[in-house]
Amino acid sequence: MKSEFEIAFNEITEQRALPQEMVLEALSTALISAYRRDVGIGNAQRVEAHVDPNTGRARIFVEKEVVRDDVQDVRTEVSLEEARYYDPEADFGDMVMVQAKGTTKNFGRIAAQTAKQVILQKIREAERSALFDEFIDKEGDIVNGSVQSVSAAMVTIGLGRAEAILPRAQQIPGERFKPYDKVRAYVLEVKKTSRGPQIVLSRSHRNMLRRLLEFEVPEIYNGQIEIKNIAREAGYRSKVAVSALQDGIDAVGACVGMRGIRIQNIVRELHDEKIDVIEWNPDQEVFIAKALSPSRVRAVFLDDDPDSGRTAVVIVPDDQLSLAIGKEGQNARLAAKLTGWRIDIKSVTEAAQEAVDSIDRPPLNRLKVDEATLVADVERTLEKKALGRAIMPEEYNVMGRFAEAAQRVLAAQRDAARRKRLAEIEAVKSTLPQGAFQLPITALELPDEIIEALQPLENVGEIMLRFLIDENRLRRMLTHQPAEAMQHLQTALDKLVIPELDAPPELEAPEAEIADAEPLAEADTVSFPEELVAYTEPTAVPSAVEVDPAAVFVDDDDDIDALDKKKGKGKGKGNKGRQLVYDEEKGEMVVKRRRKGARGEWTEWSE
Numbered sequence: 001m002k003s004e005f006e007i008a009f010n011e012i013t014e015q016r017a018l019p020q021e022m023v024l025e026a027l028s029t030a031l032i033s034a035y036r037r038d039v040g041i042g043n044a045q046r047v048e049a050h051v052d053p054n055t056g057r058a059r060i061f062v063e064k065e066v067v068r069d070d071v072q073d074v075r076t077e078v079s080l081e082e083a084r085y086y087d088p089e090a091d092f093g094d095m096v097m098v099q100a101k102g103t104t105k106n107f108g109r110i111a112a113q114t115a116k117q118v119i120l121q122k123i124r125e126a127e128r129s130a131l132f133d134e135f136i137d138k139e140g141d142i143v144n145g146s147v148q149s150v151s152a153a154m155v156t157i158g159l160g161r162a163e164a165i166l167p168r169a170q171q172i173p174g175e176r177f178k179p180y181d182k183v184r185a186y187v188l189e190v191k192k193t194s195r196g197p198q199i200v201l202s203r204s205h206r207n208m209l210r211r212l213l214e215f216e217v218p219e220i221y222n223g224q225i226e227i228k229n230i231a232r233e234a235g236y237r238s239k240v241a242v243s244a245l246q247d248g249i250d251a252v253g254a255c256v257g258m259r260g261i262r263i264q265n266i267v268r269e270l271h272d273e274k275i276d277v278i279e280w281n282p283d284q285e286v287f288i289a290k291a292l293s294p295s296r297v298r299a300v301f302l303d304d305d306p307d308s309g310r311t312a313v314v315i316v317p318d319d320q321l322s323l324a325i326g327k328e329g330q331n332a333r334l335a336a337k338l339t340g341w342r343i344d345i346k347s348v349t350e351a352a353q354e355a356v357d358s359i360d361r362p363p364l365n366r367l368k369v370d371e372a373t374l375v376a377d378v379e380r381t382l383e384k385k386a387l388g389r390a391i392m393p394e395e396y397n398v399m400g401r402f403a404e405a406a407q408r409v410l411a412a413q414r415d416a417a418r419r420k421r422l423a424e425i426e427a428v429k430s431t432l433p434q435g436a437f438q439l440p441i442t443a444l445e446l447p448d449e450i451i452e453a454l455q456p457l458e459n460v461g462e463i464m465l466r467f468l469i470d471e472n473r474l475r476r477m478l479t480h481q482p483a484e485a486m487q488h489l490q491t492a493l494d495k496l497v498i499p500e501l502d503a504p505p506e507l508e509a510p511e512a513e514i515a516d517a518e519p520l521a522e523a524d525t526v527s528f529p530e531e532l533v534a535y536t537e538p539t540a541v542p543s544a545v546e547v548d549p550a551a552v553f554v555d556d557d558d559d560i561d562a563l564d565k566k567k568g569k570g571k572g573k574g575n576k577g578r579q580l581v582y583d584e585e586k587g588e589m590v591v592k593r594r595r596k597g598a599r600g601e602w603t604e605w606s607e
Contacts, residue, residue: 437461
């Protein structure tokens with residue numbers, strides 16, 4: 001038959017969802033605190049408590065010194081006879097753990113109250129720690145809960161044994177909650193506080209849509225379809241780029257489902273938010289054209305400028321311009337977030353007009369010779385449109401061909417300028433740690449909004465490069481972020497630990513080659529073999545200047561000092577004013593230094 005202690009003990013572990021070891025540890029700590037309070041001993045004396053989980057019997061052991069004479073203080077001293085009962089090898093002067101006399105029933109009122117407070121405190125701490133461990137594993141997942149209270153700043157949601165908050169900034173615009181409503185939300189963050197874990201939920205985060213797609217589409221959950229990227233404006237519209245990883249699977253069709261049932265379930269969950277599912281394509285021109293759906297795109301021209309960033313010039317028919325831009329620019333804005341390109345949308349008429357206006361200036365002036373007939377037809381059509389006369393579809397088609405030809409000429413000019421600029425950038429890039437170019441932007445400790453704004457740069461090395469060659473571009477990318485975003489970025493870069501890549505082994509000079517070197521004609525003229533040349537990576541080299549690495553020699557005292565350190569002969573600041581020369585008598589290279597007070601006279605260096 002179970003004892004009352006065992007029943008109460010099991011009840012605590014079940015109700016609090018705590019392991020038995022944790023509750024026993026709390027009881028032991030409480031008994032130790034109560035014993036110290038009851039007897040009046042300090043924390044320096046060792047005390048242990050053992051509790052039997054079946055019977056509830058508690059035994060307290062206290063460290064005492066074995067004394068030769070009579071015991072003066074029973075709290076800290078013990079006789080040899082009693083000590084050997086617990087430790088047969090005990091001797092005078094030893095410290096022995098001895099069981100305290102009496103039981104917990106003899107504790108005074110204050111000691112008993114102390115034990116009760118310690119037990120409750122330890123159980124509360126253990127419960128908070130267990131809750132934190134439970135929900136930290138759910139960070140990044142979707143949880144179900146019920147609304148407990150609603151305020152202007154947040155909604156409190158019950159998750160069983162814990163409570164979470166849904167801040168207004170993380171709610172879907174236009175969504176309203178009432179007490180006891182069932183809610184599904186994304187666990188955005190779990191913080192450990194003195195009052196228990198603080199759980200922050202979100203329904204506007206783009207990963208909320210990602211998790212819903214994983215739940216609704218088995219092919220995504222099983223890894224047959226990959227979500228490449230998500231661009232979301234919560235409550236209004238989202239675009240999702242998906243790609244099939246297995247042949248024979250229609251990525252878009254699987255996400256939409258039979259008669260759209262899968263995507264409709266997600267739309268209802270997200271308060272009737274419109275969702276466009278787009279097939280990802282490695283060809284960026286095709287991908288950008290699909291990202292602007294439901295509008296039709298005539299042509300896409302890419303401009304990957306190293307300074308101003310990636311820009312896509314998109315030409316659409318005149319009747320598709322408003323659809324491509326979307327309400328308040330929403331369609332174009334989401335397409336830009338999805339693809340990572342800044343998108344410049346132009347109608348056929350607008351693109352043709354801009355080309356005609358610049359037809360007399362290079363590089364478009366060549367079209368007057370190569371496409372003279374086409375240019376004349378376009379000018380005639382633009383005059384008709386300016387007069388308000390009707391334009392036939394064939395004439396729009398001619399303007400479209402002319403606009404495409406003009407954009408191809410401009411793209412060729414941009415490519416030439418880009419290649420020249422990249423040569424300059426590579427010289428600066430070589431001075432940066434190469435490991436930074438292997439780190440994703442997510443390695444920086446920055447808010448999600450700043451990381452999303454910096455995504456076009458792709459890695460940490462590119463961000464460091466922009467700080468050196470084009471800081472204004474970083475500021476433009478962070479225009480819509482808080483004013484201190486640049487400072488946060490700089491701080492995150494300072495804290496980042498960049499892994500070192502394996503460097504090629506350094507070449508050491510073979511002794512035989514040094515010994516066979518030609519004798520020097522004059523002691524004042526020193527010529528170093530190639531093996532002794534200390535090559536230093538140039539910091540920043542303009543593209544117009546070619547640098548021959550073999551022309552970088554050690555020609556001053558500081559570099560000689562650095563070279564000697566590399567060979568294991570340097571001793572710090574006292575190594576200046578030295579020179580490597582070839583000694584004919586010894587048949588080897590020796591280090592000589594200038595004697596104090598003698599000009600032009602060198603003596604052999606001696607350690």
